[in-house]
Amino acid sequence: MGNSVIARRLGLLAVLALCVVLLALVPYFPSYYVRVVDSILIYIILAVGLNLVVGYAGLLDLGFIAFYAVGAYAYAMLASGQFDIHLPFIVVLFIGAAAGAIAGILLGFPVLKLRGDYLAIVTLSFGEIIRIAINNADDLTNGPQGIAGLDRASLFGLPLTTPVHFYWLLLVLAIIVCAGVYYMERSILGKAWRALREDQDVVRGLGINTTTLKLLAFALSAAIGGAGGVIFGAFQRFVSPESFTFQESLLVVLIIIIGGVGNIVGVIAGAVVLVVLPEILHFAAQYRLLIYGVVLVTVIVLRPGGLVSPRFNLGFIIRKVRTLWLSPSKT
Template sequence: MAAADTLAAARPRANRTISWLVFAIAIALIMTTPFLPNYHVRVLNSLLIYILLGIGLNIVIGYTGLLDLGFVAFYAVGAYSYGLLASPQLGLHMPFLLILLVAACLGAVTGILLGIPVLRLRGDYLAIVTLGFGEIIRIIINNLDWLTGGPQGIARLDKASILGIQIARPIDFFWLLLITVLIVGTVVWRLERSILGKAWAAIREDQDAARGIGINTTNAKLAAFATSATIGSIAGAIFAASQRFVSPESFTLQESVLIVLMIVVGGIGNIFGIVAGAAILILLPELLREFAEWRILFLGLLMISLIIARPAGIVPRSFGPEKLIRGLFGK
């Protein structure tokens, strides 16, 4: 009994220590970023974009339990929204924030259009159809030379600006992406705790039972696809603005698989797990760049080891934003 009491008392202290450690590392990284070389800042920007993509895909895979292998299509929709609306391609030069809104709306519509025909599909069949959808979007982009520039893509995109403040340097995009990730992460976390989030969880656990207790699974699934696609499109628009160039090569099946791997390795259904998964799959290859011949082998062995050792992911579902807040503020 005494041992159990001691263990129970130690858990809050351990949670508090872990929470403050995570918080301190995050603050230290953020504060040192402005002093890093541009190359390192660009790597961090890439990390934040993938975290944003992971948060979006996690809604479908982690919260709703639907395997989507075509998520890169929404990423492409957002990127080409910026490419077409802020370049000489169509002679349009719309404001950055307006393009973000357009990209988000187009992403939501595309997500619903994908969701409608796959409502009755589950498991492998759903994965195959969504995979095909992602490839269809890429092939369409690749072949519409008159609109998308085809394989050559669209270059000379406008520099982004918000309220007259130009966003052109890597550090500018770092702050933009960081703010976007924090806002989107907070919104998604609140959604997870909402009635809609509980409906997603019910569908994930047992779709038939969820329907039996009165949950409108059709609307809940469409909401998941639309929300996920919206986030993916926003990430795509920011990516295009940061690169000032967009081409079909950036939206291959490999990208979708990479995002899925981030979620699986980091922890399905956990925002912090996405951060951990992205750090491993995006930062480690850069750190191992000088070992070009061996880094893929090393990453493969590392992922296999992690999946065997932590089948539920590096960060358990139980350690989410709520636990971090309780650890930091004792609530």
């Protein structure tokens, strides 16, 4: 075992330790920064969820935020004074995920035989319908004013009130979602989705039911969206239709594309960039959106495949770490 191997292992340890230390230090940041990190984590969860549909199965869903809205309103209606129902957070989390999945199946069932742009448009319309319905069903959702004064959440007796509490919750959930999706990606199911993305007809020719396959991707991603919505509701303690516009759906798609389609590491990078960029641009005051747009177009034109190369994915990192640790001679 040469010096270089020890050096490399130390380097690896140092990088890992740095990551852990950084993540552990976040709670000591000023509240504003913790909120930004929370926001990044929420978008990571959403984008990893949507990536199942867009990145793996190759279906463009432009109405993803509808599932997020379903989750958020599930919490708003089941844990607030709106109907005087006060269910615990963890229960609503599962209800929200289930409601999202059901909405996903309800939407997916009739429309998944459509392809490409038509599917994109139908999902877009669905997102708009949900938003307009929320905006107008005053008895249920309180219309454009939204529902305020949502319950303070708690989890197994631990309070979930400050951004720091949510940081830990979101971090754990983001890791669970990323790990889950990573294992799914490597399973036979993930391979079937990839095949679907490359050529639907071949998949169908091999005797696989493509509609079921698509429906599964749709339902899973909608469930993740719904769960994300519940956390969003509990975090903001206020929901209103304007949080769920078409632009929000596009932002999640944008995160996936900017980062690198079908790549978890890319999605994380995309979420960091697209959440942090507008925050950095606060100094530019009214020019903020303009600069944001220019940066966006420039990045896409310069790196159309996404910021992170498809080779540099979670699997690559894990392989690298494993070989360096177990059989360094091969590296």
